Ligand code: SF4
């Protein structure tokens with residue numbers, strides 16, 4: 001979800017690049033799982049998050065929904081998946097010991113926390129969310145070590161491309177709303193859900209590094225289709 005608010009209100013007032021040091025290291029959380037509970041619908045999943053879940057848990061999008069791992073909600077006119085808070089308002093991936101059972105493939109919002117992203121011009125930076133992590137005395141760590149993603153440059157390219165696609169579709173939905181074309185809005189929302197979440201992206205084991213390219217390619221094709229169909 002794209003939040004419109006001032007950075008000063010929600011951060012320590014600074015922004016960070018991947019090679020900067022930031023006071024975000026929770027020391028392995030040590031039994032705390034506060035940010036895995038009561039998160040409502042806020043842990044929205046991008047196509048890479050869902051691809052990781054489907055591939056590593058060997059299941060379909062529908063099975064993730066059926067098992068109560070994820071749910072669908074409207075976000076700025078789009079239908080997007082988010083991690084579902086289940087019984088006790090707890091993420092279904094948290095085990096009885098209060099540990100994340102999918103730590104190695106956790107979604108990007110979980111991976112970032114307590115950092116967030118702020119988009120500026122053609123790029124983005126990271127910021128430290130104020131009063132979000134309950135642990136005191138967080139220690140310094142390099143941003144890229146904290147985020148701990150493979151191919152950080154490719155990951156960055158994908159994040160920017162996805163962000164700009166979501167903005168583009170959001171603008172398209174706003175103009176369709178003005179023209180009272182609710183059927184087209186539903187069609188776009190379903191098209192995005194099907195193309196980026198429900199449809200599988202099949203890669204053989206040796207080609208896993210191509211996933212970002214594959215999603216970016218889909219974004220380019222989808223933009224063209226939306227342009228041609230809903231202009
Ligand atoms: S609130 Fe902070 S310490 Fe607790 S689980 Fe989340 S990141 Fe870890």
Ligand code: SF4
Pocket residue numbers: 035036037043083091092093094099100101102103106107110
């Ligand atoms: S996926 Fe893991 S880190 Fe993210 S909310 Fe669920 S249990 Fe917590």
